[in-house]
Amino acid sequence: IMELTAKSHSIPLSDGNYIPLLGLGTYGDPRTTPKGTAWECVKFAIDVGYRHFDGALVYFNEHEVGQAIREKIADGTVKREDIFYCGKLWNTFHPPELVRSALERTLKVLQLDYVDLYIVETPMAFKPGKDFYPRDKDGKYIYHHTDLCATWEALEACKDAGLVKSLGVSNFNRRQLELLLNKPGLKHKPVSNQVECHPYFTQSKLLDFCRQHGIVIVGYSPIGSSVDASWVNKKHPPLREDELLVSIGKKYNKSSAQVSLRFNVQRGVVVIPKSFSPERIKHNFQIFDFSLTEEEMKAIEGLNKNVRMVDLPMWKDHPEYPFYDEY
Template sequence: MFRVMASKVPTVKFNNGQTFPIFGLGTWKSKPGEVTQAVKDAIDIGYRHIDCAHVYGNEAEVGAALKAKLADGTVKREELYITSKLWNTFHRPDLVEPALKTTLKNLGLEYLDLYLIHWPFALKEDGELFPTNADGTTAYSDVDYVDTWKAMEAVQEKGLTRSIGVSNFNKKQIERVLQNCTIKPVTNQIEVHPYLNQKKLIEYLKSKDIVVTAYSPLGSPDRPWAKPEDPQLLDDAKIKKIAGKYNKTPAQVVLKYQVQRGCITIPKSVTKSRIQQNFEIWDFNLSPEDMALIDTFDCNGRICPYVDAYTHKDHPFVNDEY
């Protein structure tokens, strides 16, 4: 399934033949001023995959860390795997390449290793990243994500990114892309954790030779819209019990759960000790019984529903079973 590379992170093989580390650092919600040090720490610890996005508003700070670590000889560019994502206001085909070039400039790179369509639905172009109508509702665009995908194929063919994929797409949307593409998506980056194990969608994607990237694998406890009464994945007594059995932390257990399922896993942290701890999952394996037990914790507990666009015709969580 995967081989271990020099930094001891196993890799997965994409359907285009490229290999990619199965573990990386997420940067969503990492504040400018914190993320540069976090990325430097991660690279020093052994991370080689950094997951970014234009909408996170911190790519220039990530780029500063990459520049520093390349300059001091810690890594070479070909040892790094950098992902970013096309935001919803840039779905119009003529905007895709300029958006990618903005990301490359911010990151200080000549190419990306992986570029994703962040969400399947398009928002109103030529303005704010979160455009609104006069009544305060989200302002939509009717650009078809299949047309956006064709523009993604063009930027890969130009060498601006080595691989292309999608994020937050449901089964029907993946099927439409596959019916209309000349380059297949290599991954679908989706929310996956024990409370939302995505078993059906993962099985479908595997059948199409599309790798799953699991975002919010720790349950995103610092998401801005969390309520005090929301269940906390890492405080779950059942997960704590499994962690005790392996002498590991709950975070290490839920991260290893995803890795053992073959999902690329991208936990976010800006705390060096946690970045280190999250990485220390290569010296144990969960038993098949414990993997099956964690599977039973699913409660359809989605934490990133993007409710502000529920009425969009291409919203992925409203119009399909999975």
């Protein structure tokens, strides 16, 4: 993994496709993010060198991300096959008969013929319908029975139909991954599991399990989470102020954020830092001109506090809530 460069930092997936180790997360609160922000930032990121974009229908900006990608293809900066786009199946579309139309909705919004990776966003199904966050009159979320294997079979059919190149999951624990891996007649294994992953939450047990099964970990919130989100756990100090990360960064003339990203990339964990600041987007990409020593990697691993920042407390009563298990 040491031979990574800004131009070439893709690693193989178990299905023969490749995923770039560094991507741009595109989530932005639709209530506070000005229109056009995602469009501008994705175009800028492609110019910087990003080729991997992580989006979702539920981010309400997929049309902007798709437009940016298409404009950059049209102006000759990239070809479609240079771009790796990950879309997500939201909780209200788990019933097998809804899966393909959800993916087709994403393709229509993006105006692309296929996505490179399509993942089950969480293992928790919600009541299907127009509302992405269905609640009853008391404001309680309305859940839906989950059959992850049936949902997966519908996704396999989408891959066979050419709508998506690779299939994965997100926020799945070991038990939920095993459910799919042991499914009778499994046709396409999940190639990836997108989970929170950073020096304060290193996921070493889940990472080991996934390595054994050829599943790549994609780490969200890789430099900690945006502090303003209401669903973020604030039990520990900001990752970016960590003394060890700051001091290692000084040695290489890098920031603590760049050290955190490099740490994951160097152990084969894909990172998708979200930023809508051109400066930060550029900064986060500059992790291919240095590498950490084995001692530094071990020291950073030692920072693990086993505390999640993103623990989705509002869905703790869902029968498939993934975070009660150790991993």
